[in-house]
Amino acid sequence: MIRNLVPVFLGCLFLPLPLLGDFHFESAILAAVFGCFWGGISASRLVLKSDIKIITKVLRAIFLFGLPFFLFSLFRGCFTWHGLSFWILIPVPAVLFGIAIGRFYRKIMAPIPAVLTALTLLFVSIGMLLIEFLTLPHVYFFNHVWGTWPGPIYDETVTIGWNLILFRAITFAWILFLWFLPDWKKSFRVRLTLIFSILILFPSYLFLSESGIITPRSALQDKLEAYQTEHFDLYYANSQFSHQEIDYWALKHEFHFQQIVDELEIDWPEGRKIESYLYASAWQKKAWVGAKFTSYVPIWLEQDQLHIAKEHLDGVLKHEMVHVISKQFGNTLFNGSWSIGLIEGLAEGIAKDASPESTLDQIMAAEPPYPTVEQMEAALSFKGFYSSAGAISYTTAGSFVNHLLEQYPVSNFKEAYANSDFESAYLIPFDSLVSGWQQSLPQVSLDSLDQQNSAFIFSQRSIFQKACPHVVSPIMQLWDDIRFLETLAIYGEALPIVEQLYQMAPENTIIKQKWLQYHLRFDGYESIVEKVSLNDSIPQFLLMKADAFAFQGDWDRAYIELENAWDVLPDPSPGNFRYSFELRADTLNWKVFIRSRYQDLLPNAVSSNFNLPNKILLSQKAIELQRLDVLPAYSALLINEELNTDWFNQYLSLIDRLVFLKEFEEARQWVDLVSALELRPRYQERLQQQQEWLQFMMRVEG
Structure with missing residues (x-):
């Protein structure tokens, strides 16, 4: 017993x-x-x-x-x-x-x-x-x-x-x-x-x-198409990357490479190439190499490699490339740092991609009290780094490393990176480095948006802090299936799963919104009219009901529902409804909006009769659908409109693709116009990236 x-x-x-x-x-x-x-x-x-x-x-x-x-x-x-x-x-x-x-x-x-x-x-x-x-x-x-x-x-x-x-x-x-x-x-x-x-x-x-028990590089290369640049051998899923897309991402690889080697003062070995594996989706990456939503770099391998799913490229390419390039000054055992906080902090400090609206320092400054010396030592260790949510650990380490890179020679950091010995590298105590960083944070300007972004990041929980870390409900599994099919743009196969999901949780507002979107995509207008009642108090649902009537050409009822949606808007109205009614200002703009929004259809011709919100959203839809041939025409219409920081993200996307299309003069005009706006510090950082992208492409073209 x-x-x-x-x-x-x-x-x-x-x-x-x-x-x-x-x-x-x-x-x-x-x-x-x-x-x-x-x-x-x-x-x-x-x-x-x-x-x-x-x-x-x-x-x-x-x-x-x-x-x-x-x-x-x-x-x-x-x-x-x-x-x-x-x-x-x-x-x-x-x-x-x-x-x-x-x-x-x-x-x-x-x-x-x-x-x-x-x-x-x-x-x-x-x-x-x-x-x-x-x-x-x-x-x-x-x-x-x-x-x-x-x-x-x-x-x-x-x-x-x-x-x-x-x-x-x-x-x-x-x-x-x-x-x-x-x-x-x-x-x-x-x-x-x-x-x-x-x-x-x-x-x-x-x-x-073949059975998926191991996946050598040769197996990946056999499954993927190859594309070579000066410093990269790209292997990509040709089912998901068009020729134009892979040209774009190949140039982005070289652009970020040049940024990083310049910032870290690295003399890259001649002939050394990085293998970049670009997967069709996170689900394909999970099946082939074991990492789903985690992009990664196996720094311990002799061959330099990147492993990224297509949908994550825009957000993580520069971050992951820092890991590859920093192998040049890593330790001899696994080409990294003994401090996981320094490994990820360096990537975060250079990429600065924790938030599209707030800088690393703003996120940290908005969340006092700041980490003590002991807490920073723990945060840079393996246990301390992973005991917090990823967003918290990455942001904290990134802000600290960014401070070191800005205030001291890069050579000092590279020495500390390899052996995790700050005092011998900087010739000052570690607590003095932390103290200098802490003293810089209160001087950072903040607003309510920075406070919100910081609160969101610091409220996240680590997988170690979750009661049921591996439980995936049937609803979440179906949602994952839908995301997979949407990533591949296979909406027809996703529709029955959306129906099943809606039957399981018809009162869930997120699921209901997804169900309404699919019925607008696949002409299920009568079902929408039936499911969205007069008593519905959610503006988004009433707007989508109005869109259903607009698809049917029943404009009288469409405008009635539009008024109903207006009546239930809270005061002040949320920012995501700021342009909802202007997009539906008249029948011309309304038709264009719903066809592009729900059915991924662009108008046959670019027209100056479209209002500003629709011109901007159509330009973004053209980028999403890889219809870059119409982008210069939309740019010509938009460049004479009054600029507004509400559309900052869209301006940057437009500049980014104009540079790729070698429309350098047009892109330069956009950069000048946007830089004249009163921009948030993080917006200034992101605009600077586009200026560097423009300069890089102009050098490439000679």
Whole structure:
């Protein structure tokens, strides 16, 4: 009885620990490692008479250890079938694998069998991981001892895949092989079993890449199209990138490369090229390399690499490229810094992309009290960095590193980066560096928007702080399916999923809005009229009902609904409704707006009769649809309009693509006009980026 209580008690001790206390793959890995080594060493003992007894004993202890996790997950509402599946597929084969190895050494009368068993399991669990980690680009791993590591911890949706099932089939083949090999002379049945296990193992290892168990660079390059520039070998999903798009992103790669090597004062080695893998979507990236919404750079590999999904390129390309280029002054072991805070802080401090509206310093200045010296030391460490939400850690480290880069020579930072020794690099104490940064923050000008942005970032929670870090509700799973199809612009296949989602949660305003959008896209106007009642108090729904009537040409009822939407607007009205009624100012503008907004259709001709909001939104739709041929015409119409910072993001997008189209004079005029506006500090930073982009492209063109 006491022996049964011991593993239960040990399980209870782990419950308070973040992630490890969840009934999911992390705790299953813990159980697998313990059970594998315990079972293997126990089975290697020469005095052992029954292998079945040790199997039963270890598995019973493992599941008793998991019992508190299971019960606690039920109590908190955190139980998932995927978690249960991980607890079956990870520990059970691991225990049998360990016992098979221990039994093998015992049966062949090997000297010190327990030591050999432990060494073998250490090689399989750690040695094999290191071999894959140091030679392959992916960030998911399979292992016969600890089962699987599915990818970055930021990807909270972790589910059982076919590749794990196939890998565990290989584990069982090894178990059979090791179990029966010592007795191969005994009977034909034993030899037949050995042949069967070999017939599984041999083709399995031949097709590891095809089965998704490993993904070498060569496999990625075979699946993707190649594109070369001076410093990059790009590999991209040609199903999602047009020739024009890949030309654009190739130039952006070279532009950001030049920015970063100049800022960090790096003499780039001649002939050294960076491989950039550009995936069709985050879902394709997850399937191929194990990281879904996490873009990443394997800095520990000799070959420089970037791994980014198409939809994330605009937001993370420069950030990730800093990681690649900073390998030039990283430590000798893994080409980075011993401080994760410095690694990410450098990328954030150079890219400055924490917010489109507030600078790094504004976000920090709006959230006093500022980190103390002790807190900054912790924030730059691995444990401290990941114990907070990613947005908080990245912003804090980014603001601090940005201060160091602005106030001291870059060479000082590069020296500190490699060895994480600030005092020897800067010749002043670390607390003086932190104090200088702290003193600069109160001098930063702030407004209410900065306060809101800061409050939002600092209110986010780390995955370690979430009660149920891996629970994905059926609704969220369907939403994820919709996002996947929308990323690929496969709206027809998404429609039935939207319908299913709406049936599950018709009162959810976000889901209802998505349902209305799809019915406007696919001519379901009558359904919209039926579902949006006169008593609806949500302005967006009433506007979409008005749009349904506009699609039908029933303008009288359309304008009635437009008035109803106006009547329910709060006072003052939210900013997202600022131009809603102007976009629908008359039938001409209304028709143009709804066709572009819901059905991705541009008018046949660019017209000066469109009002300002529609001209701007049509120019953005042209960029979204890769109709850059009409962009100069929209630019010519807009450049004479009165500028307003409400449209700052749209102005920057227009400038960005005009530069790409080599419309340099037009782009320069836009830069001059926008720079004359009263711009927020972050807007000034972003406009400066466009000025540098213009200068870069002009140099490229000679």
